[in-house]
Amino acid sequence: MIFAANFKTNHTRASTRLYTEKLRSGIAAKHADDKIYIFPPATALDRFEGDFTIGAQNAYMAQNGAFTGEIGLEQLAEFDIRTILIGHSERREFLGEDQEFIAKKFSFFQSQGFEILYCIGEPLEIREQGEQAVIEFLLSQFEGIDISYDKLIIAYEPIWAIGTGRSATVNEIATTHEALKKTVQKPLLYGGSVKLDNIREIIQIRGVDGVLVGSASLDVEQFSKMILS
């Protein structure tokens, strides 16, 4: 199973260090084949010791240069960061990243050999139109994306389930993952209000290869328990 923590705009450099120290002991008893990813904010990227991978929530498609407010390969290389999150709905929605831009970013980081955790997810009005509309919407988010890339992990995160406390139902996750797997044969994570209460039933769903966790990952004890659950 894959357990990924997306800190979003939470935690500092100091608290991330403490977090990773506690995580290291917290997950000592995890299954050997479980893989853990932590995506701290850019200011907290660093080298941390432990059986987990640190990834960037975002970066610009450049080595370095004049891209105010962004970080590039140079800043990631300082800490050997080789994993990146691309396509998160919050970047699509709040930062105005459209599919064309996201596809360019994907190609750039693919060409650099990065492991890419690529996020897709539908808004509520699409979900309300039924499963067929959902799948069409989700497949449109693969436009320009090389889904055969060997270092690709997909995260399905319905927007209406993110940060709302309301996860998709087991049936919704199962149906959507099954449909996605017909097109994309890559590890497929579910994200959206995953917490200690529901993680067991979610990771047992066929077609779920792991989870991408926001709010419930911010507390290291809780996230460690989720991994060991």
Ligand code: 13P
């Ligand atoms: P929550 O777990 O807070 O719903 O966030 C999910 C998410 O967006 C992870 O990328």
